[in-house]
Amino acid sequence: MPESADKIRLDKWLWQARFFKTRSLAAGVVRGGRVRVNGTRAVKPAQQVGPGDVMTFPQARQIRVVRLVCAGVRRGPASEAQTLYEDLTEIKDDVPPAPRYEGKGRPTKKDRRIIDLDRSRTLE
Structure with missing residues (x-):
């Protein structure tokens, strides 16, 4: 079956576009069912994607939506x-x-005592 030159594996594209540090991390996210391609859940890392496809996937603490150019x-x-x-x-x-x-760096011992006193007053 001949493949067109403008198609690429989903996990490989996610790795090449630098959304994931390694290709195996990208494949794990796809296998976990956390990637959607054009609104359909992708479960195989070898799924072919091409220009115009819209992908939705989690990255860190946000949900990314990108269109493959x-x-x-x-x-x-x-x-x-x-x-x-x-x-x-x-x-x-x-x-x-x-x-x-609010200050710079960690609070001092004195600052922590004040914070703890304020917390105990609000509980009463």
Whole structure:
């Protein structure tokens, strides 16, 4: 069965586009059923994808939605990898940042005592 040159394995493309550090990590996400291609769940890493396909998958703590622009030839630098896809992910500005101590670095022992006293007062 002849394959067209513009089609590529799903796991290989995810790796070449630098969404995953290794190809086996990309294959594991696909095998786990966490990748959708054009709205259909992909369960085989060898599924062929081509230009125009829309993929939805988790990456870190966000859900990525990308449209494949072209199949890559190699895993190149990040600037080259960004030309392989068009990012359709919705940007969420309302997500609060991780809570941090207002000062610089870790709180001191004295600061922790004050924090603990404030917590015990709110419980009463």
